Amino acid sequence: MSATPTLQLSLGPVLFYWTREHYANFYREAADWPVEVVHLGESVCSRRRDMKLDDWLGIGRELTQSGKQVVLSSQTLIESEADLRDLRKLCDNGEFLVEANDQSALQRLSAAGQPFVAGAALNLYNPATLAVLSRAGMQRWQAPVEMSRDDLARLLEDCREQGIEAPCEVFAYGHLPLAWSSRCFTARRYQKPKDRCQFVCQKHPEGLALRSQESQQVFTLNGIQTLSGACQDLRHEVPDMAGMGVGVARLSPRPEGMAEVVTAFDAARRGELPTPDPLSLVDAEICDGYWHGRPGMDHSRAASLG
Amino acid sequence: MELVCPAGNLPALKRAVDEGADAVYFGFQNTTNARQFAGLNFTDKRAREGIDYAHARGKRVFCAINTYPQPDGWAMWTRAVDQAADLGVDALIMADMGLLDYAARRHPNLARHLSVQGSATSFEALRFYHEQFGIARAVLPRVLSITQVRDLAKQSPVELEVFAFGSLCIMAEGRCYLSSYLTGESPNTRGVCSPAAHVRWEETPEGLESRLNGVLIDRYGEGENAGYPTLCKGRFEVGGETYHAIEEPTSLNTLELLPELQELGIAAVKIEGRQRSPAYVSKVAGIWRQALDRLERAPGRFQPEPAWMTGLGEVSEGSTTTLGAYERRWK
Numbered sequence: 001m002s003a004t005p006t007l008q009l010s011l012g013p014v015l016f017y018w019t020r021e022h023y024a025n026f027y028r029e030a031a032d033w034p035v036e037v038v039h040l041g042e043s044v045c046s047r048r049r050d051m052k053l054d055d056w057l058g059i060g061r062e063l064t065q066s067g068k069q070v071v072l073s074s075q076t077l078i079e080s081e082a083d084l085r086d087l088r089k090l091c092d093n094g095e096f097l098v099e100a101n102d103q104s105a106l107q108r109l110s111a112a113g114q115p116f117v118a119g120a121a122l123n124l125y126n127p128a129t130l131a132v133l134s135r136a137g138m139q140r141w142q143a144p145v146e147m148s149r150d151d152l153a154r155l156l157e158d159c160r161e162q163g164i165e166a167p168c169e170v171f172a173y174g175h176l177p178l179a180w181s182s183r184c185f186t187a188r189r190y191q192k193p194k195d196r197c198q199f200v201c202q203k204h205p206e207g208l209a210l211r212s213q214e215s216q217q218v219f220t221l222n223g224i225q226t227l228s229g230a231c232q233d234l235r236h237e238v239p240d241m242a243g244m245g246v247g248v249a250r251l252s253p254r255p256e257g258m259a260e261v262v263t264a265f266d267a268a269r270r271g272e273l274p275t276p277d278p279l280s281l282v283d284a285e286i287c288d289g290y291w292h293g294r295p296g297m298d299h300s301r302a303a304s305l306g
Numbered sequence: 307m308e309l310v311c312p313a314g315n316l317p318a319l320k321r322a323v324d325e326g327a328d329a330v331y332f333g334f335q336n337t338t339n340a341r342q343f344a345g346l347n348f349t350d351k352r353a354r355e356g357i358d359y360a361h362a363r364g365k366r367v368f369c370a371i372n373t374y375p376q377p378d379g380w381a382m383w384t385r386a387v388d389q390a391a392d393l394g395v396d397a398l399i400m401a402d403m404g405l406l407d408y409a410a411r412r413h414p415n416l417a418r419h420l421s422v423q424g425s426a427t428s429f430e431a432l433r434f435y436h437e438q439f440g441i442a443r444a445v446l447p448r449v450l451s452i453t454q455v456r457d458l459a460k461q462s463p464v465e466l467e468v469f470a471f472g473s474l475c476i477m478a479e480g481r482c483y484l485s486s487y488l489t490g491e492s493p494n495t496r497g498v499c500s501p502a503a504h505v506r507w508e509e510t511p512e513g514l515e516s517r518l519n520g521v522l523i524d525r526y527g528e529g530e531n532a533g534y535p536t537l538c539k540g541r542f543e544v545g546g547e548t549y550h551a552i553e554e555p556t557s558l559n560t561l562e563l564l565p566e567l568q569e570l571g572i573a574a575v576k577i578e579g580r581q582r583s584p585a586y587v588s589k590v591a592g593i594w595r596q597a598l599d600r601l602e603r604a605p606g607r608f609q610p611e612p613a614w615m616t617g618l619g620e621v622s623e624g625s626t627t628t629l630g631a632y633e634r635r636w637k
Contacts, residue, residue, distance in 0.1 A: 076481070077427065077449065077478050077481075078427055078428045078430075078431070079427055079428075079449065079450060079451075079454050080454055080457070081457050083428070084428055084430060087430075102425065102427070102428075102431060103424075103425070103426055103430070103431035103434040103435065104427075104428040104430035104431045104434070106431075106434050107430045107431060107433050107434035107437075108430060110434070111437075121425075121481045123374055123401075123402070123403075123425075123480060123481070123494060125374040125375060125376055125377065125402065125404075125494070125495075126374070126375045126376070126377060126380055126402070126404050127380075127404070128375070128380065128402075128403075128404025128405065128407060128408060129375075129402060129403045129404035129405075129407075130404075131404070131407075132403045132404060132407050132438065133403070136438075144483070144494070145483055146483045146486040146487075146492055146494070146495060147377075151376060151377040151378065152377070154377040154378060155377040158377070176483075176487070178482070178483045178484050178487055179477040179478070179481065179482040179483065179484050180477060180478045180481055180482075181449060181476050181477045181478065182449035182450065182451070182476075182478075182631045182637050183476055183553075183631070183636065183637045184637065185551065185552060188551070189544050189545055189547070189551070193635055193637070194637040195634065195637075208544055208545060209544070210542045210543075210544050210551055210552075211542060211543045211544070212521055212522040212523070212540075212542060212543070213522050213524075213525055213541065213542070213543060213548060214522050215543070216521060216522070218488075218521055218542065219484070219487075219542075221544065221551070226477070226484060226552070228487055289490070290486070290487075293490075294490055295486065295487065295488055295489050295490040295519060296483070296486055296487035296488075296490075297487055297488060297521075
């Protein structure tokens with residue numbers, strides 16, 4: 001039986017550095033996918049300049065035409081005056097809602113009286129913090145990536161009691177964003193200084209695997225950002241998420257196979273996901289440990305299979 | 307510039323004060339602070355004793371309550387704030403926006419410092435914390451170059467404290483979840499990074515191996531010095547090369563930047579290391595006291611003494627030091 005989904009699906013911003021053509025093709029396809037919200041913009045590194053704000057606005061307008069809600073994601077680690085100038089332009093775009101990924105963006109948006117989406121790196125762990133941001137104009141918020149299902153359920157319960165109504169978003173699919181540094185680890189691999197990195201991260205549309213000396217993929221290097229080695233996949237938790245009152249499940253773009261991922265999550269929220277077949281999951285290592293209150297890299301289904 | 311020193315326990319606090327710290331910082335014995343180690347930190351009674359000791363000698367005491375209150379633990383964090391206020395500390399060091407808000411309302415006259423865990427790297431971010439919670443000071447993350455610190459200092463609405471010496475976090479503090487990805491426990495949630503309970507050492511035919519929750523962090527050949535397996539300082543394989551892919555085991559040492567930091571109007575320099583021994587605190591505080599006194603007397607002619615650099619090198623991770631992100635080419 002197909003029910004009207006109460007859980008929305010969103011596409012996170014592309015965390016990797018793709019070519020203009022790659023972004024254009026990706027969003028042309030995404031226009032037809034069953035996602036309600038699309039986050040656009042460069043949220044990782046200010047040196048990635050293939051796409052200007054106007055390019056993102058252009059893509060945003062097309063996606064709006066296709067019925068998507070478009071949100072511009074701000075850069076997570078702001079370091080320089082130039083970063084702040086770009087941030088101001090983003091916040092003052094006059095057209096789309098902005099996802100604040102650090103307190104600089106929070107300041108710009110709240111001081112201007114603009115509503116905003118609160119990103120996961122803002123560290124929203126408790127109702128008191130969410131109340132502060134509610135007063136500042138928060139429209140939606142993303143739970144910290146390391147928060148467990150049980151902690152989130154408690155937090156959502158407390159939010160309801162305190163009248164905090166903004167919907168919560170969960171990072172449901174993709175390599176988890178885990179850290180940001182001023183150092184570029186991709187440039188370091190190529191023995192290039194960051195200021196003359198020659199944009200080597202564009203050679204790695206899904207980042208660079210960092211493996212232990214036993215060949216276990218531990219992390220994924222993506223310029224100044226470090227992502228999880230495994231790909232988080234919470235598709236089987238979607239009905240539970242909806243039941244808890246999570247409003248949006250975020251799917252983080254990967255260069256290949258995103259249409260299938262979106263289709264699977266869309267089926268999951270309609271209660272039509274086929275019985276799990278671990279062998280048919282995508283090729284990357286899968287993890288879901290955070291959700292189950294364990295180390296993020298753990299995989300509950302792998303464990304249960306022995 | 308104020309010299310702010312770590313106090314993991316009462317002996318360390320006393321040694322820091324004796325050696326010339328202008329202020330010391332401590333935490334309670336639970337997950338409300340970012341150095342939650344077994345046997346470390348202060349009971350109420352010990353804290354009272356330490357505060358009396360410092361205040362009697364004209365020194366200030368800050369209390370770090372700088373982890374993020376978890377959904378099931380709000381009362382533990384507010385209790386820590388109230389307890390610190392009752393003890394008469396001179397400032398609270400906090401990161402969580404909800405807790406800052408609580409402290410600002412409940413104890414408006416108690417100074418609030420933004421912890422490095424609050425991840426404020428621009429004057430706009432500082433303005434947010436200042437306008438919302440009335441912070442008096444902010445500790446800057448160790449990700450900014452000296453030029454970026456200069457730009458920020460010009461427009462900061464609050465006084466600034468920077469890290470001067472100690473273990474080097476190279477990720478923007480407060481926004482690093484690597485530890486919980488491997489172990490389930492992180493600085494934000496539990497006040498720990500790469501926690502000791504998950505560490506295993508093993509002699510193998512390939513060498514001495516260090517593991518964190520089963521993940522191989524490093525493997526040491528004969529004659530190599532083994533370091534604590536902090537997950538970002540291991541040797542990993544990337545694109546066919548095995549190396550310190552994120553960072554070498556090294557400590558931050560900004561002694562040579564002191565004249566510049568003073569010129570920028572930095573209010574305080576911070577020594578990392580509440581988890582270190584009283585002997586470490588004593589040695590580092592003593593060297594930095596001498597350096598700051600020398601700077602005071604002859605600001606234009608300041609040169610770090612080789613003996614100071616050697617002394618600090620001896621207590622550094624991997625016995626080496628770096629200027630870290632302060633120096634552009636490190637990035």
